[in-house]
Amino acid sequence: MKYILVLGIEYKKFKKHAKISVEIGNQFVDTFELDQDYPGTKEMQSHLETYWYNKLNNQRWLSIKPPGFQDWQSVPNFFKVYEIHEDNVNDVLRIGVENSNSDYTNGFMKNSSLIRLSIVGLFPKLVVENKGEKLMKICTKINTGFRKYLKRNKIDIDVNPLLDRWFWPIATSFYVKRNNTKFDQSKIQTFHEWIGGDFVAEFPVRKKHKIKYFGDMQTKDKGFPMTSIAYCLTLSSCTPLLNIYNEDQ
Numbered sequence: 001m002k003y004i005l006v007l008g009i010e011y012k013k014f015k016k017h018a019k020i021s022v023e024i025g026n027q028f029v030d031t032f033e034l035d036q037d038y039p040g041t042k043e044m045q046s047h048l049e050t051y052w053y054n055k056l057n058n059q060r061w062l063s064i065k066p067p068g069f070q071d072w073q074s075v076p077n078f079f080k081v082y083e084i085h086e087d088n089v090n091d092v093l094r095i096g097v098e099n100s101n102s103d104y105t106n107g108f109m110k111n112s113s114l115i116r117l118s119i120v121g122l123f124p125k126l127v128v129e130n131k132g133e134k135l136m137k138i139c140t141k142i143n144t145g146f147r148k149y150l151k152r153n154k155i156d157i158d159v160n161p162l163l164d165r166w167f168w169p170i171a172t173s174f175y176v177k178r179n180n181t182k183f184d185q186s187k188i189q190t191f192h193e194w195i196g197g198d199f200v201a202e203f204p205v206r207k208k209h210k211i212k213y214f215g216d217m218q219t220k221d222k223g224f225p226m227t228s229i230a231y232c233l234t235l236s237s238c239t240p241l242l243n244i245y246n247e248d249q
Helices: 049-057 125-152 230-237 239-245
Strands: 002-012 018-024 027-034 078-087 091-100 113-124 173-177 187-189 199-208 211-214
Touching: 002 018, 002 027, 002 125, 002 230, 018 211, 027 078, 049 125, 049 230, 078 239, 091 113, 113 125, 113 211, 113 230, 125 230, 125 239, 187 211, 230 239
Parallel strands: none
Antiparallel strands: 002 078, 002 113, 018 027, 018 091, 091 199, 173 187, 173 199, 199 211
């Protein structure tokens, strides 16, 4: 079986280019540079394949207004997509970043290059065939199961939002390892945070129900994962991504 690895990156450039390296299970995947700003897009909705939203009665997920609010206006606009055989999807994904670009002088720093690893996702390739059919159905099934769980246990999600849930098929937290700790320490960080300097982001590969995925560094991978936020749904319904997944078919 083959897996799809997706990196969705936002970048604020200052001076030199950022150099990125990618490896998984100690196997080289890619190297590339970020040579310009890559802000998040405010137009992701215009790039979405809506067929399965309508077919599965999930039109509310397309909204940017309550009650079906989605943060579609903050998802990344730059993506790298890789197809990897499952035998090589092991151990840890490591994203190396060389990005020590700043105007630091005499203890002061006003400007620096910053990167945000907004979407780092992993899933079997077969689930995104036919306009992302299986992935959308899985996300819907998990979300429906979670809603039934809340109703059965009389839990009001507005009062108890269960913010400690893990996410799938993206990772929302990872370990940032630094060799030079002059400006910052090695620590766990999240997909919402801007990160500067040189570091290696590590995402542990785990397996559940015969499916490999990136484990969360802050919460336990148990219960129903969160599948219905814009960052997750982008992987299953962004038309340019769907075209890349299936370009060799």
